[in-house]
Amino acid sequence: MERGAGLDDQAADRVDLSDRRWEDRREFITAMAHLYRGEISRANTWRTRLDATTNWAVVTVAGVFTVAFSSAQHPHFVLLLALLLVLTFLNIEARRYRYYLLWSYRVHLLETDFFAPLLVSPSRPASDWADHLAESLLHPSFPMAYWDAIGRRFRRNYVWLVTLLVLSWSAKLFLHPVPTRDWETVLARAAVGPVEGMVVIAAVGLVCGGLVGVSIASLLLPAWGRGLPEVVRRIQKRAGPLMPGPKPRERLATIITSHGQEMARRIMEELQRGVTALTGTGMYTGEVRDVLLCAVTDVQVPYLEEIARQTDPGSFVVVSPAEEVRGKGFRPFEPPS
Structure with missing residues (x-):
């Protein structure tokens, strides 16, 4: 009889974690501290990956410069291949930047809405911070659109690398194998196999113009978007995966x-x-x-x-x-x- 009562007491003492409301404040703060450490680790990992991608691009550009200008007989399209590699690195870095922002968003939310209020007496965290954090954990979504990440990373790092490659490619066309000012000669040198020189130059200009346009758009559109009429904002919400911001829930x-x-x-x-x-x-x-x-x-x-x-x-x-x-x-x- 006593043994059965003891088993009943043990069963009554069991806590269903699914129904737990964190009545113990210390346990809750400890759990948040562990979550914060985990999110910090994730953010640092992706930040390191960002730096690694930039290093790849810098090393690639430096190596190509050495090869392209070491001899007048080396073809100019080596620089174009380097440009393609740099654009590939930019694409990889934009993707990694979006992941970095996702973890950074959670870290910033914990710092400003949870830990900072704990330092102020009385402790008064924002009423909805836990909802935002739980929403990010249950339904992760990137806080920045892909095209916006491309524009930002291009402005921060890759604008200088792309500019150096384009200027070096232009210098290669005008200087090697012998200096010339004749436009027809430059067009002939710019040709890559069966592709005419004018087509190659137009393609390079189009790529560079597109990068500049995306960079300017990522800089100006967020500010313009706050002043756009409601109809335009609703059109933007349905414009597809390029539009920034997670969907409301x-x-x-x-x-x-x-x-x-x-x-x-x-x-x-x-x-x-x-x-x-x-x-x-x-x-x-x-x-x-x-x-x-x-x-x-x-x-x-x-x-x-x-x-x-x-x-x-x-x-x-x-x-x-x-x-x-x-x-x-x-x-x-x-x-x-």
């Missing part, structure tokens, strides 16, 4: 219940979300019910459903995707254009 919950006061209180206290109460009448039963409206994040939906189940098992919950939610606890209102 806000939800609008509609709860029909006969325990509106208690359920609204729990939602406001446990989820830190505002609730709007309406009065409705069931057309089948004729009973008066409370209709609660609440905007929540995708991460909070399971907790909202659990609150509804515990408070009123007979409640009716409808969760709909929201196109956009702005206000306290979500994205701020943008100034009018």
Whole structure:
């Protein structure tokens, strides 16, 4: 009998980790510290990979210069091959930069919204920082578009390498094997096999112009986007994978219940979300019910459903995707254009 009671006590002491609410503050801070160390390690790893890619590009350019100008008989398209390699490295670095920003976003979120408030008495972290962090962990998305990463890395590092290659290629055409100022001779030298020189020069100019355009766009469009009309912004949202920013995952919950006061209180206290109460009448039963409206994040939906189940098992919950939610606890209102 005593043994059975002991087993019951042990079973009662077991904690279901899936239902844990981190009532122990020390355990929660310890878990966040370990998460912070892990995200710092990831960010440092990808930062090292960024530097390695840049080093590859620099070494490639330096080696090609040595080969191209060591003899007048060496062909000019060696420099064009080096340009293709540098563009390949730029593509790799842009991809790595997006991963680096993903980990850096989490590190910055922990530093500014969790650790920094701990240093201020009383400790008051932002109400929605955990939602943003959980959203990034459950549904990772790059905080920057691919074309924007290309533009930024080109401005920071690769503009100098590409400029040196293009200038060296032009000098090779005009100087080797003998100096010339005749444009026809330069066009003849620029030819690569059956491809005419004018086509090669136009292709190089198009590539360089495209890089400059993407670089300028990545610099100016974020500022312009804040002043664009709403219609243009909506078109940009549907413009495909080149547009920056993760997709919003806000939800609008509609709860029909006969325990509106208690359920609204729990939602406001446990989820830190505002609730709007309406009065409705069931057309089948004729009973008066409370209709609660609440905007929540995708991460909070399971907790909202659990609150509804515990408070009123007979409640009716409808969760709909929201196109956009702005206000306290979500994205701020943008100034009018």
